[in-house]
Amino acid sequence: MDSIGSGNFREQAKRDQSTYEHRLNSLEAERDQRAMEAAAAQERFNSALEQISTMQSELLASEVRRKELETGIDVIQTTLRRTMKEREAAEKLIDDFKTARDTETALAAANPGTLGVDPIKQMLTVALEETARERDEIEDNAKQALSDAKEMALTIELMRDENDAIFRQLEDALTISVEPLDKMFSAAGLNTEDMLDAVRRGYSGQGGPLMPLSFSTRGEELSTDAMRANRVIDELDRLNIYRLAAQQAPFAMPVKGSFRYTSGFGMRWGRMHSGTDFAARHGTPIYSTADGVVTEAEWSSGYGRMVTIRHEFGIETRYAHLSRIRVREGERVSRGDRIGDMGNTGRSTGTHLHYEIRVGGKAVNPMIYIKAARNVF
DSSP states (O other), X not given: OHHHHHXXXXXXXXXXXHHHHHHHHHXXXXXHHHHHHHHHHHHHHHHHHHHHHHHHHHHHHHHHHHHHHHHXXXXXXXXXXXXHHHHHHHHHHHHHHHHXXXXXXXXXXXXXXXXXXXXXXXXXXXXXXXXXXXXXXXXXXXXXXXXHHHHHHHHHHHHHHHHHHHHHHHXXXXXXXXXXXXXXXXXXXXXXXXXXXXXXXXXXOOOSTTXXXXXXXXXXXXXXXXXXXXXXXXXXXHHHHHHHHHHHSOOSOXXXXXXXXXXXXXXXXXXXXXXXXXXXXXXXXXXXXXXXXXXXXXXXGGGOEEEXXXXXXXXXXXXXXXXXXXXXXXXXXXXTOEEEXXXXXXXXXXXXXXXXXXXXXXEEOHHHHHHHTTTTO
């Protein structure tokens, strides 16, 4: 009976092992699918940035053309006013000539002996004809100026409609791009406004296409389009700062190859487990999850060979039980740089990576950051 019982237990253990391995394979396939979705999302994000940059350039060019047309209309209106004054002066001169002609005719009728060819009369007649011709030319120019002004006004109206369409596309694209990032940082427990202020202080240079627009040189208030463009530029700046912040916070995965989670954050064997364990083959590359500075790259008691990286916003990451360390203390690294190889050093039951995130010196669950970034990267 003991032999039969032990056989049943072995068969049960084999069935449990088979079920466990099947579940692990399913989780690995699901993880690979998530990785492909993340890569596709990154491509869409990059495409959206390129489209936003193109639309911003078109918007600025359109605004410049609109200002040029408005300046042209001002010039035409000034010319028209001057032409109207000249026409009034010409009409007055014609009236004076007519009065002089009538006076001369009356004098000639009173003195018939003076009806010969009068040089003064001939001069006045020529001057009158020239003035009439100039008057007609001025009237034609005025009509043409009015026609040009109407055409320019129509062009400006069409440009305003085009600008409005561009603004709507930019605003929609920015909403789609910024909102997921804002949710990602909030889900990670970071104060977004304090974080953005910290990034702005580190990147405080000014100039270029993201400077606020100002088309008035006479101290006038900005137009509605200019204020709307400034709001778009502010959102573009916010998006750019989010991009910089995302590089400096540990939202990436420390292991890119095939792996499985073997232990999570929380109590384990009556003690606090301050990180997440990733198990893979010996020597699997380990990568920095954010930009930062290496503060420790040496043997550390139960952690074995360990690398510690200090990031912005008071965040620190630790990578323990490494078989090999590939960075030095004081070295600056970027997200995705290889910092070591997976191993089994220190207090470890097998080859794996012990990964920690500490904020203000306090350990937090790394999965908060990894899950927060899952729908963005």
